[in-house]
Every structure is written in C-alpha cells, then in structure tokens.
Amino acid sequence: MNVESTIKRTIAGRYRKERRFQQMGMISMVIGMMFLLWLLVTIVQDATSALRQTLVAVDISLDEDNFDQPINKASIKSASFGKMIKKSLRKDFPDVKKRKDKKQLYKIVSNGAEYAIRDSIIESPELIGTTHRFWVFADDEIDMLMKGLIDRNIEEGNRRVSDKTISWVDELVAEGRVETRFNWTFFTSGDSRDPELSGIWGAMKGSIFTILITMLLALPIGVAAAVYLQEFAPKNRFTDLIEVNINNLAAVPSIIFGLLGLAILINYFGLPRSVPMVGGMVLALMTLPTVIISSRTALAAVPPSIREAALGVGASRVQMILHHVLPLAAPGILTGSIISLARALGETAPLLVIGMVAFIVDIPTGPDSPSTVLPVQIYLWADSPERAFVERTSAAILVLLIVLVSINGLTAMLRNKVERRW
Amino acid sequence: MSFKENQEYQTVGNAFSDDPMITCRNVDVFYADKQAIFDVSLDIAKNEVLAMIGPSGCGKSTFLRCLNRMNDTIDICRVSGEITLHNENIHSRETDVVYLRARVGMVFQKPNPFPKSVYENVAYGPRLHGLAETKSDLNEIVESSLRRAGLWKEVKDRLEQAGTGLSGGQQQRLCIARAIAIQPEVILMDEPCSALDPIATSVIEELIDELKQQYSICIVTHSMQQAARVSQRTAYFHLGKLIEIGLTDDIFTHPVHELTEGYITGRFG
Numbered sequence: 001m002n003v004e005s006t007i008k009r010t011i012a013g014r015y016r017k018e019r020r021f022q023q024m025g026m027i028s029m030v031i032g033m034m035f036l037l038w039l040l041v042t043i044v045q046d047a048t049s050a051l052r053q054t055l056v057a058v059d060i061s062l063d064e065d066n067f068d069q070p071i072n073k074a075s076i077k078s079a080s081f082g083k084m085i086k087k088s089l090r091k092d093f094p095d096v097k098k099r100k101d102k103k104q105l106y107k108i109v110s111n112g113a114e115y116a117i118r119d120s121i122i123e124s125p126e127l128i129g130t131t132h133r134f135w136v137f138a139d140d141e142i143d144m145l146m147k148g149l150i151d152r153n154i155e156e157g158n159r160r161v162s163d164k165t166i167s168w169v170d171e172l173v174a175e176g177r178v179e180t181r182f183n184w185t186f187f188t189s190g191d192s193r194d195p196e197l198s199g200i201w202g203a204m205k206g207s208i209f210t211i212l213i214t215m216l217l218a219l220p221i222g223v224a225a226a227v228y229l230q231e232f233a234p235k236n237r238f239t240d241l242i243e244v245n246i247n248n249l250a251a252v253p254s255i256i257f258g259l260l261g262l263a264i265l266i267n268y269f270g271l272p273r274s275v276p277m278v279g280g281m282v283l284a285l286m287t288l289p290t291v292i293i294s295s296r297t298a299l300a301a302v303p304p305s306i307r308e309a310a311l312g313v314g315a316s317r318v319q320m321i322l323h324h325v326l327p328l329a330a331p332g333i334l335t336g337s338i339i340s341l342a343r344a345l346g347e348t349a350p351l352l353v354i355g356m357v358a359f360i361v362d363i364p365t366g367p368d369s370p371s372t373v374l375p376v377q378i379y380l381w382a383d384s385p386e387r388a389f390v391e392r393t394s395a396a397i398l399v400l401l402i403v404l405v406s407i408n409g410l411t412a413m414l415r416n417k418v419e420r421r422w
Numbered sequence: 423m424s425f426k427e428n429q430e431y432q433t434v435g436n437a438f439s440d441d442p443m444i445t446c447r448n449v450d451v452f453y454a455d456k457q458a459i460f461d462v463s464l465d466i467a468k469n470e471v472l473a474m475i476g477p478s479g480c481g482k483s484t485f486l487r488c489l490n491r492m493n494d495t496i497d498i499c500r501v502s503g504e505i506t507l508h509n510e511n512i513h514s515r516e517t518d519v520v521y522l523r524a525r526v527g528m529v530f531q532k533p534n535p536f537p538k539s540v541y542e543n544v545a546y547g548p549r550l551h552g553l554a555e556t557k558s559d560l561n562e563i564v565e566s567s568l569r570r571a572g573l574w575k576e577v578k579d580r581l582e583q584a585g586t587g588l589s590g591g592q593q594q595r596l597c598i599a600r601a602i603a604i605q606p607e608v609i610l611m612d613e614p615c616s617a618l619d620p621i622a623t624s625v626i627e628e629l630i631d632e633l634k635q636q637y638s639i640c641i642v643t644h645s646m647q648q649a650a651r652v653s654q655r656t657a658y659f660h661l662g663k664l665i666e667i668g669l670t671d672d673i674f675t676h677p678v679h680e681l682t683e684g685y686i687t688g689r690f691g
C-alpha cells in the first residue's frame with residue numbers, strides 16, 4: 001500500500017465529516033431562527049391591533065344650565081360632563097329603561113370620555129349653548145368587539161359583552177358613529193386602569209431617565225476602575241481578590257442588587273422609592289462588573305508592542321494610556337458597555353424590589369419623580385385581566401425590542417466609526 | 423576548554439572605555455526564576471557604534487532593553503547590577519524614566535508603528551517633549567527624520583495615511599525616524615535591518631555612520647557583515663553571558679574565545 005492511495009482514501013472521509021459538521025451547524029441555526037421568527041410573528045400579530053383604537057361619536061347638548069354661572073374656566077372644570085354623556089346616550093337609545101341596562105349602556109364609552117370633552121370645551125368655550133358631536137374613546141371591551149377579538153358567536157354568558165350591548169353597538173355602527181383611528185394615546189400617555197387610556201410614554205420616559213443615570217454612573221466608574229486594575233494596580237493577593245470578586249459579582253442574580261438598593265439606598269440613606277434615580281443606581285451597580293470586565297478585556301487586547309512604542313519615545317504611563325491604549329480599546333469598551341446597558345434596559349427584577357412597579361399615571365418629569373420602566377410596564381400589563389391589555393403588552397414588548405435593536409445598531413455604527421483601523 | 427553553563431566565567435577582551443556614555447556593571451536579568459543575563463559588564467563609549475552579536479535567544483534583546491529600562495514593563499522581569507548614563511545610575515530614584523527614554527531611544531526588533539498616520543508617528547515624540555515651537559518646526563523635524571531614515575521619498579505624498587499600512591521594511595524605517603525625531607543621545611537598535619532590502623539597509627547604515635558623529639549607538643544584528651561595516655566594537659553573547667568584546671576588526675579577524683570563533687566562522691549560531 002502506498003502513501004498516495006492512503007491519503008486519497010482518508011481525504012474522502014475527511015470531506016464527509018466536514019459536510020456533516022457544516023450541516024449540523026446549519027440545522028442549529030435554522031432551529032434558532034425558527035424560534036425567533038415564531039416569537040416575533042406572534043408578538044407582531046398581537047401588537048398590531050393595539051395601534052388602532054375605536055372611537056364613538058356622542059352628540060352632547062351643551063346647555064348653559066349645565067354650567068355654573070358665570071361661565072369661566074373654573075365652572076367648566078367643575079361641570080359634570082359625565083352626566084351630559086349619559087343624557088345623550090339615553091336620548092339615542094330611548095328604549096333602554098331598566099337601571100341595570102342603562103348602566104350597561106353608559107359603559108359603551110370610556111371613563112376618560114368626560115375628561116376629553118371637558119378639555120376640548122376649555123379650549124373652545126364658544127361651543128357652550130350648542131349641541132356638538134364629540135368623538136370619544138369607546139370602552140376597551142367595545143374596542144375588542146370591533147376588532148373581532150371578542151367573538152360574538154359564543155354563548156352570551158361566556159363573553160364579556162352582552163347581547164344588548166352588541167345590538168347597541170351595531171346600531172351605532174349603522175349610523176356611522178363608530179370609527180377606528182390610529183392609537184396616539186398609546187404613545188403619549190402613562191399607565192391607566194382603563195386600557196383605552198393607557199400608554200407607554202410614562203414607562204418609556206422612566207426607562208430613559210433610569211438608563212441615563214445608569215450610564216452616567218456605570219460608564220465612568222467602570223472604565224476608570226478597569227484602567228486602574230489593568231494598567232496601574234500592582235499584581236498581588238489583594239488585587240487578585242478584587243478581580244475574583246468582580247467576576248463573581250457579574251454572576252450575582254440581578255434581584256440581589258435590587259435588595260441591596262432597597263436596604264442601603266432606600267432604607268438607610270432614605271432615598272425615595274419608585275424613582276429612576278434609585279433604579280439607575282441599582283442598575284449601575286448591576287452593570288458595573290460587566291463594564292469593568294469587558295473594558296479590561298479590551299485594554300488587555302491592545303498589543304504590548306504599541307505600549308512599548310509609546311514608552312520608547314518617552315511617553316509616561318498616563319500618556320501611553322490616554323494617547324494610545326484607550327483609543328485602541330475604545331471600540332471594545334463601547335461594545336461591552338452598551339451591551340450591558342441594553343441588558344439593564346431590559347431588567348425587571350431589581351426594579352420591582354425598589355418599588356418601580358407602582359401604578360403610576362403621571363408622566364415622570366425627571367429622575368426624581370416616581371415612574372416605572374418599559375419591562376416593568378410589560379410585566380404589569382401582562383398581569384392585568386382585561387383582554388385589551390394583551391395587545392398592549394405585545395405592543396410594549398415590540399417597542400422595547402425596537403429600542404434594544406436600535407441601541408445595538410447604534411453600537412455597531414459607533415464602533416465602526418471609532419474603530420477606523422489604520 | 424569546554425564551556426559549562428553555570429560556571430563562573432570571565433569576559434574576554436576589554437569591555438571598558440575611558441570616555442563612556444553608558445556603563446554596565448555586573449548586570450543580571452531574570453525572567454521570573456529563569457536567568458537570562460549573567461553578570462555582564464561593559465561600557466558604551468561616546469560616538470561609537472557597539473554591535474551585539476550572538477545566537478538566537480542568547481539575551482541580546484534582553485540586555486538592550488535594560489539600557490532604557492524597557493524591561494520595567496515586563497512584570498516578571500527583574501534587573502540587578504549597575505547601569506549608568508552620564509555617570510548617573512539609571513535605576514536610582516532621581517532618574518526619571520520618561521527622561522531616560524527620551525535620552526536613550528529605541529528601535530524595536532519587530533516594527534511597531536502607532537496605528538496613526540505616518541506624520542503622527544514621527545511627530546508624536548517631538549510634540550510630547552515640546553521640541554517644536556511651531557507647526558512648521560514640527561513639519562521640519564518630521565521631514566528631516568524621515569529623510570534620514572531613507573523613507574521620505576516613499577511617503578512624502580502619503581503622510582496622512584496609516585503608518586501600519588506601510589510595508590514591513592517601510593514600517594521599520596518609520597520606527598527609526600520616530601526614534602531619531604527626539605534626538606536621543608543613545609540609540610538602541612534591535613535588528614533594525616532584518617526586514618530591509620540591501621538598498622534600504624545601506625541607507626540605514628549610512629544613517630548610523632552619520633548619527634555616530636553625535637550619538638552613541640548600540641545595534642543588535644545577525645549579520646556579521648553589517649556588524650563589521652558599521653561598528654567600532656563588537657560584543658559576542660552566548661546563553662546570557664558576554665563571552666568576548668573588543669574592537670570589531672580584532673573580533674572578526676582573530677577571535678580569542680573558541681565560542682566566538684565558532685559563531686563567526688559559522689560553525690554554530
């Protein structure tokens with residue numbers, strides 16, 4: 001047997017093995033992609049209906065005797081628009097006589113309708129004395145019905161909208177008094193008990209404030225610590241201990257950091273609950289180890305020859321680091337930091353512990369005003385029984401995903417910019 | 423006479439000079455527990471070129487790096503013995519290592535330009551030490567340094583391009599230009615011509631001749647011819663020991679130690 005034929009024989013086997021290896025990788029990738037696609041498709045499917053909102057037209061007769069005299073801003077504010085809406089509905093459906101039925105009838109429009117009408121009257125008080133048609137939000141159940149998310153064919157007892165209500169709604173539809181429009185509210189308002197009035201802007205702003213605080217704390221501290229540990233710290237048992245502990249901290253479950261924040265920041269230092277400032281500090285604690293580790297890796301990856309070159313022309317250690325090492329390590333530091341910030345943005349558990357799970361309607365105005373964050377908002381809505389919160393949950397997830405993806409995209413862009421390898 | 427590694431030894435030849443720029447006495451270097459340089463004593467005179475030759479791994483680079491304390495940057499490396507520049511101990515507390523490295527420039531074995539433009543590579547040192555008052559001063563320094571390193575013609579139209587984008591030999595000449603741009607008194611060159619073609623090599627050798635009018639130069643080389651061409655004195659290292667040192671002409675014509683002779687005549691190395 002000669003060498004040539006032996007090699008030829010083994011080559012065939014080698015190729016077979018390589019093909020198998022490649023195929024296995026391919027299959028894994030396809031499985032992964034399928035799961036991802038499935039997830040995305042379900043979320044997008046559920047979320048799209050949240051982008052539209054059903055409105056109902058009500059004709060309100062704004063008689064002057066509904067308002068305290070003289071008519072001014074204060075008297076408009078104190079007027080009972082709820083009563084006017086009810087009156088208008090009774091007029092539209094004169095057959096409804098029973099108390100219980102009337103109650104059902106009133107529930108067609110959203111609880112927020114009276115405030116919406118009040119606000120538009122404050123804006124244009126000249127409407128007083130006329131009868132005006134207002135488009136107001138329908139109740140979330142009606143919205144669900146209109147979107148076909150409540151099945152009108154199942155037995156009455158098993159659905160949340162009664163036959164009577166359906167017949168009233170059908171009447172309104174026939175009169176052209178029901179419409180669906182783009183759901184701006186979802187993007188401009190805070191949380192609410194009523195799904196049709198709830199939005200993610202409050203949580204979004206809370207997330208922005210929280211992550212800003214996290215970034216302002218974790219980035220400078222983390223990078224400085226990494227530079228010190230990597231470039232200046234003596235190698236001894238003490239620094240070894242610190243290093244081991246940083247690695248351990250990176251693996252600590254995030255909720256522990258929440259408990260730490262609760263015990264120290266809130267209970268000991270008396271900082272307020274539910275505010276982005278405290279949330280940001282807690283998340284900064286959580287992200288610090290990862291920022292330090294990734295920054296150290298990036299610093300260590302700068303070739304020693306560049307350091308020697310700098311020292312060789314008489315640069316000091318600090319000049320070497322500032323002029324050569326940090327610029328070369330910047331892309332790596334940036335990538336690591338932003339990835340850990342993105343993780344912080346999606347973090348829920350530690351924020352629950354420090355009270356950012358509270359029900360907050362007002363849009364936060366700063367890092368010191370109570371608020372919640374996107375992932376916690378998702379958690380809150382996912383926990384709510386109303387059918388209309390399901391689509392809002394999905395929509396909020398989609399928003400969070402979009403934010404995360406754009407952050408990652410931004411990182412890639414920044415990195416390419418900084419990387420400008422010579 | 424056979425040579426045993428851990429035996430006490432005596433350097434053959436006159437290692438000392440009347441007018442030294444650098445003196446080294448009983449220098450030992452350890453990498454962790456492993457000793458890389460054994461009890462080396464020698465002088466580098468003013469306006470001379472000292473060539474260091476020896477087989478690969480014998481500690482030439484290690485010794486060279488002691489002279490500007492570049493070994494400080496290696497954690498496990500420990501240097502003992504006395505090294506002076508202008509009669510000042512370079513390890514003493516008064517000696518500023520930044521100043522030392524500005525006075526004792528270095529060209530490394532592997533070309534290591536900064537990942538910056540050609541211009542920045544050369545201008546970095548002078549700017550750092552405030553050697554140029556104005557922008558045009560700086561331009562002048564950059565141009566003359568590049569000219570002396572024999573690189574100007576090749577890069578004058580691409581000063582803003584990456585230094586790392588040059589060829590290996592061009593990079594080495596860029597590093598030489600960078601080292602001479604701060605006008606050090608001593609230049610340590612670790613195989614500066616190993617990646618250069620004969621023409622570029624002769625440019626560098628001319629530069630060395632020119633530089634020696636003002637400076638002292640210590641050059642590590644694997645080329646006997648080069649050592650013979652550029653140096654006044656030659657030191658032969660073997661397994662961390664300075665075996666023989668003397669006038670280049672003497673070393674190459676009648677080496678005393680059998681190891682030196684063996685290396686020079688190509689019996690090993």
Ligand SMILES: Nc1ncnc2c1ncn2[C@@H]1O[C@H](COP(=O)(O)OP(=O)(O)OP(=O)(O)O)[C@@H](O)[C@H]1O
Pocket residue numbers: 453458477478479480481482483484485496531
């Ligand atoms: N950073 C280091 N850590 C540990 N040992 C080292 C280090 N650098 C060099 N050595 C060891 O020191 C000895 C001398 O190395 P050195 O680089 O000085 O040799 P050299 O004479 O320059 O060789 P060459 O001609 O191949 O460049 C070698 O045995 C090498 O293994």
Ligand SMILES: [Mg+2]
Pocket residue numbers: 482483484531612
């Ligand atoms: Mg070497």
